Amino acid sequence: xxxxxxxxxxxxxxxxxxxxxxxxxxxxxxxxxxxxxxxxxxxxxxxxxxxxxxxxxxxxxxxxxxxxxxxxxxxxxxxxxxxxxxxxxxxxxxxxxxxxxxxxxxxxxxxxxxxxxxxxxxxxxxxxxxxxxxxxxxxxxxxxxxxxxxxxxxxxxxxxxxxxxxxxxxxxxxxxxxxxxxxxxxxxxxxxxxxxxxxxxxxxxxxxxxxxxxxxxxxxxxxxxxxxxxxxxxxxxxxxxxxxxxxxxxxxxxxxxxxxxxxxxxxxxxxxxxxxxxxxxxxxxxxxxxxxxxxxxxxxxxxxxxxxxxxxxxxxxxxxxxxxxxxxxxxxxxxxxxxxxxxxxxxxxxxxxxxxxxxxxxxxxxxxxxxxxxxxxxxxxxxxxxxxxxxxxxxxxxxxxxxxxxxxxxxxxxxxxxxxxxxxxxxxxxxxxxxxxxxxxxxxxxxxxxxxxxxxxxxxxxxxxxxxxxxxxxxxxxxxxxxxxxxxxxxxxxxxxxxxxxxxxxxxxxxxxxxxxxxxxxxxxxxxxxxxxxxxxxxxxxxxxxxxxxxxxxxxxxxxxxxxxxxxxxxxxxxxxxxxxxxxxxxxxxxxxxxxxxxxxxxxxxxxxxxxxxxxxxxx
Numbered sequence: 001x002x003x004x005x006x007x008x009x010x011x012x013x014x015x016x017x018x019x020x021x022x023x024x025x026x027x028x029x030x031x032x033x034x035x036x037x038x039x040x041x042x043x044x045x046x047x048x049x050x051x052x053x054x055x056x057x058x059x060x061x062x063x064x065x066x067x068x069x070x071x072x073x074x075x076x077x078x079x080x081x082x083x084x085x086x087x088x089x090x091x092x093x094x095x096x097x098x099x100x101x102x103x104x105x106x107x108x109x110x111x112x113x114x115x116x117x118x119x120x121x122x123x124x125x126x127x128x129x130x131x132x133x134x135x136x137x138x139x140x141x142x143x144x145x146x147x148x149x150x151x152x153x154x155x156x157x158x159x160x161x162x163x164x165x166x167x168x169x170x171x172x173x174x175x176x177x178x179x180x181x182x183x184x185x186x187x188x189x190x191x192x193x194x195x196x197x198x199x200x201x202x203x204x205x206x207x208x209x210x211x212x213x214x215x216x217x218x219x220x221x222x223x224x225x226x227x228x229x230x231x232x233x234x235x236x237x238x239x240x241x242x243x244x245x246x247x248x249x250x251x252x253x254x255x256x257x258x259x260x261x262x263x264x265x266x267x268x269x270x271x272x273x274x275x276x277x278x279x280x281x282x283x284x285x286x287x288x289x290x291x292x293x294x295x296x297x298x299x300x301x302x303x304x305x306x307x308x309x310x311x312x313x314x315x316x317x318x319x320x321x322x323x324x325x326x327x328x329x330x331x332x333x334x335x336x337x338x339x340x341x342x343x344x345x346x347x348x349x350x351x352x353x354x355x356x357x358x359x360x361x362x363x364x365x366x367x368x369x370x371x372x373x374x375x376x377x378x379x380x381x382x383x384x385x386x387x388x389x390x391x392x393x394x395x396x397x398x399x400x401x402x403x404x405x406x407x408x409x410x411x412x413x414x415x416x417x418x419x420x421x422x423x424x425x426x427x428x429x430x431x432x433x434x435x436x437x438x439x440x441x442x443x444x445x446x447x448x449x450x451x452x453x454x455x456x457x458x459x460x461x462x463x464x465x466x467x468x469x470x471x472x473x474x475x476x477x478x479x480x481x482x483x484x485x486x487x488x489x490x491x492x493x494x495x496x497x498x499x500x501x502x503x504x505x506x507x508x509x510x511x512x513x514x515x516x517x518x519x520x521x522x523x524x525x526x527x528x529x530x531x532x533x534x535x536x537x538x539x540x541x542x543x544x545x546x547x548x549x550x551x552x553x554x555x556x557x558x559x560x561x562x563x564x565x566x567x568x569x570x571x572x573x574x575x576x577x578x579x580x581x582x583x584x585x586x587x588x589x590x591x592x593x594x595x596x597x598x599x600x601x602x603x604x605x606x607x608x609x610x611x612x613x614x615x616x617x618x619x620x
Contacts, residue, residue: 046418047150047169048183048192050162050176052201053234053413056576057153058162059176059246060583061169064147065127067097068117071108073141084137092137093118096129121147125587125612150176152246153583158204160259161197161238161358161411164246173257175412178359182415191418198234198413203227206533207239211508214526215241218491218513224260225526227534228394228505230401230496233409233428235356235394236504238262261390262358265365266509268393269474269519270324271494272383274443275396277317277332279344280381282439285335291316298330303375306330306382321446322455324471324520330378338369338377345380347434348396349406355429356391357412364388383474393507397494400443400468401502404435444468448499459524460495462531464542468499469527471519476512488512493523497531503540506530564588568615570605571598576619587611594619 050059075083084092086108090101097104097119107116122130131144150165163174171180175195185192211223227237240260244252258264280286294312299305308327312319320328333341346352351366365387369376379385391409398407410428417423447468450457457469472492475484492509496502508523508530516522535542562569564582571579575597582590589612600618 046185046191047148047165048185048194048416048418050183050195050197052197052199052204053236054200055196056201057583058158058197058199058201059150059152062149062151063124064121064149065124065130066117066145066147067093067119067122067127067130068115068143068145069108070141070143071111071114071116074108075141084139088137089139089142092133092139093130093142096126096133097122118142121149123589125589129612154201155245155247156243157201157208158197158199158238159243159246160240160257161199162246163359164249174259174358178357179412185418188418193418194416196413196416198236198411199238200236202537203237203534204239206530207237208241208243210526210529210533211239211241214508214510214522218510218516218522220510220514221512222255222260223511224264224390224507224509225530226261226390226394226507227530228398228409230394230398230407230502230505233395233398233407234413235391235409235411238411259358259360260511262356263360263362263389265362265387265389266476266490266511267384267386267474268388269383269472269490269492270326271393271470271472271492271507271519272386272388273321273324273329273381274400274447274470274494275345275348275350276329276341276381276383277320278400278435278439278443279341279348280332280336281317281442282435283336283340283344286317286332288317288442290332290335292320292328292331294325294327294331296327298327298378300330300378301374303373306375306378317442318446318449321443321470322449324456326382329382333377333381336377338372341377341380342366342369342372345386347406348399349392349408350386350388350396354389354391354395354409356409357426358391361391362389364392383472390507390509393494394505397496397505397507399435400440400447401496401505402440403437404433404440405431406434407431444496444499444502447496451495456520457493457495457524459520460493460527460531462497462528462535465497465531465535465540466499467527467531468496468502469524470494471524473518473520489517491517491519491521491523493519493527495527495531497535498540504531504534504538564609566609568601568603568605568607568609571601571617574598579617582615582617589614591616592619593617596620 047061049057051057075085077085086105090104094101094104104118107118127144134142148169150169161174163176164172165176166172171177179195183192207225207227211225215223223241225239228235238261242256244256291314294308294315296308296311297305306326308325312323312325315325315328351364353361353363376385394409408429410426412426414426415424447470448466449455451461451467451469452458456471460467460469474490476488476490478485490509490511491513495506497504506527508526510523513522576595579592596619598617599620602616
């Protein structure tokens with residue numbers, strides 16, 4: 001009997017304990033307090049770099065780490081395992097995280113969730129030191145989570161072209177977005193390919209510097225300035241102001257992030273006469289000797305008259321270009337039917353995307369001739385009732401520069417695989433002849449006269465260099481009234497140099513300048529300044545100052561960057577380009593100051609290499 005009672009007693013006792021445990025764990029699970037800490041293992045792809053044509057880094061990935069603490073697993077003071085409690089943890093981490101122990105404890109005590117970040121985006125060497133402390137002190141509640149970030153060493157330079165990345169290093173705008181699948185390496189075992197642009201950092205800097213100066217002087221709303229080699233279609237510079245710093249997206253807005261040369265369509269004004277007159281001459285409906293009478297106005301069959309800036313009298317194609325005669329261009333267009341004119345302009349690429357390589361590119365606005373009014377053909381002839389992009393202007397200009405051969409622009413030069421073994425040259429379409437060589441040469445000769453003392457572009461003239469120039473001033477349509485504004489204009493200028501065999505095309509557009517509005521006045525000085533700066537850099541021979549071929553060679557040792565292992569090597573004389581890989585080191589903080597070659601370094605050669613040390617290299 002006693003045994004039966006004891007059996008019943010223990011059965012009830014153990015049953016109650018089991019039930020209690022079940023209830024206890026059920027409560028914990030419903031409260032969510034025992035869910036595991038966020039230790040998910042993310043495979044962060046090694047995103048490929050973006051470089052300029054000379055190998056200068058424009059976008060580079062860098063590794064960071066976030067440090068957080070899982071509050072439910074913080075040991076209590078005097079625990080049986082003798083693990084560090086919160087006071088000891090805060091003391092151990094405060095110095096390396098640059099926080100006071102009180103700050104760490106306050107973050108934990110005020111946390112609204114079980115997991116709280118102590119510090120975000122610490123550098124890789126600091127993260128390794130934190131991990132060492134965690135091992136040494138047997139701290140198990142603190143988590144070091146690797147994070148990959150993106151830095152843009154040149155800051156605002158070509159920022160709209162390059163774009164930026166968002167969460168998880170995913171491209172959101174610009175090249176970063178358009179070529180995200182190539183850069184991020186997700187489909188290549190986490191190793192992204194490198195993109196080499198056609199952009200030249202020096203050319204880009206010159207264009208942006210002059211654009212900023214022009215923008216300030218004219219109080220313009222925005223400025224676009226582009227440069228291209230018409231032979232290859234390579235865009236050497238693509239400036240758009242206002243701009244932004246992709247390292248600090250929060251300070252930007254939609255206007256500053258807009259890549260205007262590629263995505264903004266606008267009426268080009270009189271610069272378009274170069275292409276409309278070339279099309280008319282090439283088709284044979286007019287010749288260089290065909291004359292028209294400009295009495296200051298052209299009256300279409302229907303609609304209001306088209307006014308000219310002057311009463312130019314007898315004009316041929318040459319005078320129409322030199323004096324920018326609207327009436328003359330309109331009269332010339334009377335000699336061709338609308339459909340043929342439309343087809344000829346389409347051959348230049350107007351109405352189609354150029355495929356330069358930037359996302360969101362506009363096709364512009366050139367509607368089929370079936371939708372034209374009686375006024376459309378003469379109006380389009382002098383650059384209204386048609387919308388273009390700056391890249392389309394560059395593309396069309398190649399036919400004038402290359403004796404009739406049209407070349408599409410491109411901003412991507414090549415793609416280099418992560419291992420550096422495979423290089424894919426970026427193609428920009430087949431070249432095609434759209435004009436007779438004599439037509440293109442005749443147009444360039446007219447544009448040379450435009451840069452002379454008798455033309456509208458004389459302020460763009462450069463000493464000892466022949467420039468083929470055309471200026472333009474276009475009205476902007478008021479979005480509210482849908483009529484041309486009396487206050488808002490686009491002042492522009494295009495230049496091909498040297499005129500005899502162009503190797504450089506420059507195109508500038510000043511949007512909504514205040515005060516002076518004419519391209520002949522405010523765009524031409526900027527063209528001249530850019531030409532002066534780039535002629536010698538690119539190596540274009542001047543008339544009285546030709547390039548000289550030296551009988552002897554100058555040998556610059558190519559070499560390789562000195563290897564830094566246990567001691568700091570001597571970097572004196574090493575070029576900036578060779579130093580760039582140092583920026584990718586995780587164990588040393590490298591700061592490169594200036595351009596050129598290393599003249600001074602700190603610490604000096606022979607200094608032992610230590611974890612997290614700073615290496616400063618000053619270049620001249």
